[in-house]
Amino acid sequence: MDTFTVVLNLFELEIGTTLFVFGDEMLTLTSQEIRTETQRVAFTFAKTFLRGAAAILRITFRGSLQSFPEYYKSEWINQGKAEHYSATFLELTYARRVLPCWDEPALKAMFAVSPISRVETVNLSNMPSFLRVATPNLIAQAEFSVNLVTHVLPLLEQMFDLEYPLPKMDILNTTGALGALENWGLVVGEPNVFWFNPAKDSTATQKHMVDITSHELAHQWFGNIVTMEWWDNLVCHAPGRYHLRFFSLCLRVRDDTEMYIYSTDKLYPEWNTAAAVVNGTFKIALNVDARLSSHPVQLECPDANHVNEVPLERFPSFFEVNIEC
Template sequence: MPGYTTTVNVIFTGHQAQFVLDVTAACLPLYEEVFKVEYPLPKLDTLLAHDFEGAMEHWGLITGATQILLIDLIKSTQQEKVSVFHIQCHEIAHMWFGNITTMKWWDTLYLNEGFATLMGELIIPDRIHPEWRAGSEFVVGHFNRALNLDAKLSSHPVEVECPDANRINEMFDDLSYSKAGSVLRMLSHYVGADKFLEGVSLYLKAHLFGNAVTHDLWQGISAATGIDIAELMDDWITKIGYPVLTVTENVAGIHVRQDRFLETGPADPKDNETIWNIPLSLLSTEHGISSVDKAMVLREREATFVVDTTKPFKLNTGTKGVYRVLYTPKRLAKIATEAAQPKSVFSLDDRTGLLQDAFALSKAGFSTPSSSLTVVDLWRSEKEYVVWEGMAAGLDELVSIWWEDASVVENLKRFQRTLFVPLVERLGYEYSENDSRDRILLRTLAITQAAAADDKGVLQVLQAKFKRFLKTGNNSHIPAELQQVTYAVAVKFGGRVEYDTIVKIFELRRTPSEQKAASFAMGASQDLEIIHETTEFIVNKARDQDLIPLFAALSANFASRRAATQTFMQNYDTFYNRYKDQLSLGVLVSACLNYYSSQADYQAIETYFKVKDTSKYSHALAQSLDGIKARSAYVERATADILDWFHKNI
C-alpha cells in the first residue's frame, strides 16, 4: 500500500499457523490492486481458537477455528491446503465486501458473501495459483452446490426478506454464498472480467465506509460497461430458482425454451412464472474452428436461433451460466462423444457441466439415469481429475440414493470398479515430489473410489498399511492423501483394536488433517456395538467443533445412518441448546436427515418435527424434506432403468 506498510499477524503458537500468514501476505495487496481501493488499516490480524465456529471477519481482525485454518503442509492433503487458502482469502475479501462497504440490511447478505466467495475462492486464488484450476473447481463445488439447493421448492431468492432475528443465521446458506457467487461469475463472463472488476471498483468507491443495496452494485457495473445491468440481472437475484433450457432442433437451427428447474420434475404453472434474461454463450464450429457468441441472450419463454446443427455446438460454454441444458438424447450422445475426443472443441469446464447436467436432469425425470451412466462410460479414458471428480460424485450419489437396494448398489459398485481400479493400477500408491497436483488428486480419488466399491486388491493394500502402523506405532508410511481412506477401511473391516486406535488418534489432535481423517473413520464401523459407542461419544464427549463431522460420517455409512438420526432425535434438546445460537444449526440438522430415499422416512421425519420449534432451522428442514421427496420419486421411477442398463452394458 502506498505510504505505509500493513502488518499481518497470526495469533496462535506453532508452525501450523504459518500458511495462513503467508496467504494473508499474498492476497492483501492483490485485493488492493484489483479493487483500486486501499486497505485502510495499518494491520490485519488473524486470531485462531479452538471450538470456534467457522471463520469471521472483523475490522482489522479475522477470527477462525483451528480445525479449518491450521495446517501442517507436510502432513496435509492438497485439498486441505486449498481449503485453508480459500477460507482465509474469503475472509480477507470481507475487508472490502462487509467492512469498507457494508450491505444495508440482511436481505442483501449476498453483497458480502457472494462477492467474498467469487473473489476469495476463484478470482484471487486463480491469480496466485493458476495450477489449482480454481475455475474448474468452482464449477464442481460452488456452482453445483448452488444448483442442487436452488432446485428445491423450498429454496429462496438470493435477495430475500429478513423480517426477524431468527432468520438471520439461516440466510448464511449456499444461496447467499454459492448461488450469489455463481450469478456474479455469470455476469463477469457476460460483460468481460476487466469491465466487471472496474464496475465493482466504482461501486466500492461510491460507497466507501457506507451501506449499499443491489441497485448500487448494478449502477457501478452499468457505468463501466454501458449495459443496463439491472434489466439483465434483477430476476437472478430477486426471484427464486433458475431455468432449465430445453433445446430442440429444426431446419432453422435450434429452438430454446426456458422453464424453472426443479429436482422433482417439471414445475407447475404457479412455480414457473419467471422469465429470466439468459446469456446463452453459444459455442459453434466452422471449418474446424470454434467460436463463442457471448452476446446471445434468451429474453422470452422460447425462441429460435440460427445454428448449423450439422457441426458440434453447445450452449453455456464453460458452464458459466446458472442454468441446466436439456438436449435431445441424440444430441447429448453426439456432444458426449465429441467431448471424449482428445482434441475436442469442448473444454474441461464444458465436460464438467455436461456431466452435472446429465445427473441432475435424470434425477428430476427429464431424462433417465441410463443416459448419465452412458456419458460416464463414454468418458472412461478421461485424463482430467476434475471430470473424474464429477463422475465419482454422480455415482456416489446414486449409490447413496439406492442404499437400501442391494442389487442396484452392487451393480453400481461393480461399475465403479471397472472405472477406478484401472486408474489405481496405472497411478499406483506412491506419491512423489515430482507429481503434478492433478496426478496426486486423481490417484487419491481413484484409490478412495476403488476402496468404496469394495475392490479386494485395493482393500488389501490399505489394510496392510494400517497393520504396519499397528505393529510399529509409526504411521509415517501412510501418505497424508491416503490417511482418511486407510483409517476408514481399517475400521470398516476391522474390530475393536482398529477402532480404539482411531479414537486415540482423534483425541490426540496432532494436526487438523489427521483428526479429520480419524473422525471420518470413527463413523465407518459395521459393528452395531461400536456404532453405539460412537453415538455415545457424540452425546457425552464430542466438542462442538466435532459434532457435525462425526454425524456426517455416521450418516454416510449405510450401517449407521439410522443410528445417527436416532441419536440426534433422542438427544434433540441437548444438541439444540448447544447449537441454537450458531450459524451451523441448520448444517447439523441436514447432516442427520439428508440421506433418506423413501416416503416412509419422509413421513416419519415430518411427523417428528411437527411438534418442534423449527424457526431457527426451518429452511434446512424444508430442504432436507424436499430432498427426501425427490430421491424417493427417483427410486420409484428409475430403478428398472438402472438395472436394465447394467444388464446390457456391464
C-alpha cells in the same frame, strides 16, 4: 434533525443507570422504552439536542456470559494443559446482545474499547498494532497462513484500488468460530482453517486454507468497509465473498494499457481452480436451488427477527463470476 430521543439496538440485556451529558449540562432521562420486536431501546430526554453536536451517553448494563455465540467462554489445550479464554462472535445481530449499540447494516460507529482482564492474560481486538502474540509450539504450522496473507492483501488492494486501512491484520485460531469470521483486522477461525503442517497435511487442506483465508480477507473491503443497507440485501454481501474468494487468486488488475490476469495457474498451476468451481460449488448451488424448500434470494425483512441467510452455495449461480484462469 434535532431530537430528544436516542435509539440503540439491544437484546436480552438489563439496562441500569442512563446519563446523557450535553455540553456542560446533564440531561434528565424522562422515559426508556424497550422495543422487543425491533430489538431496540429508545431513551427520551427532557431537552432537545442539536444535530451534529457532541454529547456523551453513559449506560450501565449487565448480561450473562453465554456458551455461544455472541460472547462465550471456551478452552484450548496448550501442551497438554487446558487453557481458558473468552471471545465474541458479533456477526449479523449479535453485537446488541453484548452491549447497547448501533447494530444495523447502514450504521457504522467508531469504538474505543478498553478490555479489563487479569495481568497474565492477553487481550486481542481490532487494535492496536504494537502487540505481537504467538503460540510457540504452533508457529511453524501458522507459517503458511502468514505467507498467504502477505500475498493476498496486496492483490486485494490492487483489485479495489484502495489500501487496507488498518495498521495490522491478526489471524487467530479459536474453537467454536463457525469456520471463520472476518472481524475488522482480526480474522478468527477454527484450527483446521489456519494451521498447515506440510509434513503431513494434504493438498486438499492447503486448498481449503487458501479458499477460506482469501474469503475472509476480501471481506475487509466487501462487507466491512462497504456494507449493504439492510438485511434484505444480504445477497449483495454474501455473493461478493464467493466472487472474491476466487478472484483473490484469479484476479484482474487494470492499468492504462492492458489487463493482467493473476490466476491460480500461476500460483498453484496443478490446482485448476476454475474447473474446481464449476465441478464443486456450482453443482452444490444447483442442488440447493432445486429443493422444494428453496426460496428467492431476496426476501422482505422488516426487522432483525426475520434475518434469514440464504445458503451461500447458491450465490455463484446468480452472479457472473468471470473465472478466466
